[in-house]
Amino acid sequence: MTISHPHGPPCTPRFDILGQAIGDASRTRMLCELMEGRAYTNKELASAAGITPQTATAHLRLLCDAGMVVPEKRGRCVYHRLAGSEVAQALEQLAAIAPMDSLYLAQRRKAGGLAEVRSCYDHLAGPLAVAMTDAFVQKGMLVERDGGFHATPSDQWQKLGVRLPDLGTPSRQPFARPCLDWTERRLHVAGPMGRQLLTHALERGWMQRRQHKRGLTLTAPGRRALEQILGLEISRITQETDHA
Known part of the structure; x- marks a missing residue:
């Protein structure tokens, strides 16, 4: 027997989406770059992560879909930055418990x-x-x-x-x-x-x-x-x- 929630399905945090977003070394390096608080272009973030701009575009799309990064169009260029201080705070706390061969050394x-x-x-x-x-x-x-x-x-x-x-x-x-x-x-x-x-x-x-x-x-x-x-x-x- 399935018991339905009286007001629809319960609202639960989608940790799986965030886990997928940060579960890649290239995306981790880009997030570390953005932790400075500045906005960067696709090419700049690709260089920081050691990947091609085309690959960086796919990674940034996933980070944007997860609500961690937001794009900003300035003239002909599109810059990316962290979605806000809450994202930075979450990354800081994760970095403090991350293994030393990943976020810690990247930082x-x-x-x-x-x-x-x-x-x-x-x-x-x-x-x-x-x-x-x-x-x-x-x-x-x-x-x-x-x-x-x-x-x-x-x-x-x-x-x-x-x-x-x-x-x-x-x-x-x-x-x-x-x-x-x-x-x-x-x-x-x-x-x-x-x-x-x-x-x-x-x-x-x-x-x-x-x-x-x-x-x-x-x-x-x-x-x-x-x-x-x-x-x-x-x-x-x-x-x-x-x-x-």
Whole structure:
């Protein structure tokens, strides 16, 4: 006897569709490329994955059908980007538990080896981002509670370009979201706070994007700012990264 659902068939997540979408090494490499947060052409993603543009077209169509990637037409070119921060967050979490011969090593290559700091979609990642998060917690600027981060008022936030939300302002997502770092396997800050930190660092010239890889260059002014504001020992972080 078959029991039917009173309101039609039950709605269940289609993990099988997502599994098919990420279940290919070439598509994995393209997704890692898109984790930078930028949009890329078919040819650029094909080059990153080491495949022909024709093959990349088929892969991108599957990723678009799965809702992970969206196309954007700009003039004569069509660019592709991740469908949103939710997709990036899901990929980050999967990467943290993926075998080291797949997403993990792909991320290290994409980051430019063991870059001390890099962009991860719309926020900072890597050893320096983890050290910054540790400093936030140690200084009481962030409090870990109920599996999340809660920001507390501090004069240091303004120096870092962070504007805390009003307490009564509703939000669809946590302001400071803990994110397990792909390569460090420790937490860094994502969410709106992470986005503000990255935006401020780039606008102030504390960090600069590299032309190809996701690794960011920490400038001398940025080094001084983070040492003065957070008391970080940048040289120690750099040495640990070089010997990892």
